[in-house]
């Protein structure tokens with residue numbers, strides 16, 4: 001058959017699209033613990049308020065506010081408050097994206113496109129950095145993490161910075177705490193990031209900040225080559241609305257603003273993000289409950305002699321099976337994830353392990369029960 005897409009860039013043929021749950025699975029799926037969303041929807045009165053604002057204030061025929069001015073100001077205020085900063089951040093330190101995924105792409109466009117740079121990632125980590133880089137033809141350099149605490153291999157990372165040419169590394173992507181492994185950046189990793197030259201941009205993705213309560217934004221004033229990413233998709237329960245933001249010095253923010261689409265964030269998403277920030281006293285207490293549940297799930301998993309589970313500072317836990325070779329580990333974990341799916345539980349098999357989002361107590365109990373049953377069958381089989 002004739003190739004009907006011969007006009008497409010040849011390197012895209014080998015690229016796999018990001019797969020996530022579609023949201024349209026059969027009703028038999030009850031426990032969606034694979035994408036680290038909040039287990040609870042917005043409270044009904046906040047949803048009503050949102051609907052009311054939509055009816056009263058949004059003209060559907062008009063383009064959204066392309067400057068995001070009000071939203072940026074509220075984000076700046078929240079970020080200042082949450083980090084206990086003395087010097088307040090202002091709206092010109094913020095850029096808003098259609099999810100932080102859009103900001104990751106803007107960063108790549110602004111730094112590496114056209115053969116100007118490569119990126120550095122430490123795996124296992126959030127897969128979108130690599131996926132988005134490849135869609136733009138940007139080379140991805142990968143270093144590993146040690147398997148005790150998932151700190152990155154600093155010797156390899158430094159070597160990569162010094163030795164990567166044609167094109168050199170222009171961006172380092174770090175998640176704080178990392179997904180899927182749940183570990184915060186530790187001091188020696190931060191020291192290494194601080195030591196990087198000015199012509200390397202350091203991206204610190206704090207998607208799970210509300211759970212970890214650790215942030216580097218207090219350092220941004222001294223670090224002109226750092227940018228922090230955050231999102232409304234996790235603790236703020238707005239995954240459906242796709243809102244993320246970047247915090248950095250105003251010069252860098254201006255560049256991100258230059259490369260984004262003019263009306264990248266629908267009006268409804270802008271009002272939703274503003275509203276949840278205004279209502280944060282009501283919404284954020286759930287974070288503490290999820291942390292308590294995470295501790296409970298962690299202890300339960302730790303008691304299982306077949307499971308190795310890691311400490312997590314986020315809203316998920318990461319595990320692998322003990323006493324199983326790396327070769328068969330992935331195959332067995334894939335079977336376990338597939339088997340739980342048939343029972344109605346979604347978990348994520350990624351980076352050589354399994355990542356389980358923390359849900360409601362009922363969801364967590366069901367998932368633990370199904371997982372432990374499946375693992376005992378598997379280990380007996382072997």
Ligand SMILES: *Cc1c(COP(=O)(O)O)cnc(C)c1O
Nearest residue numbers: 099100101126179207231233244
């Ligand atoms: C969930 C997540 C995001 C959020 O992406 P959005 O596009 O804002 O939904 C970004 N980075 C990491 C590491 C994540 O886990």
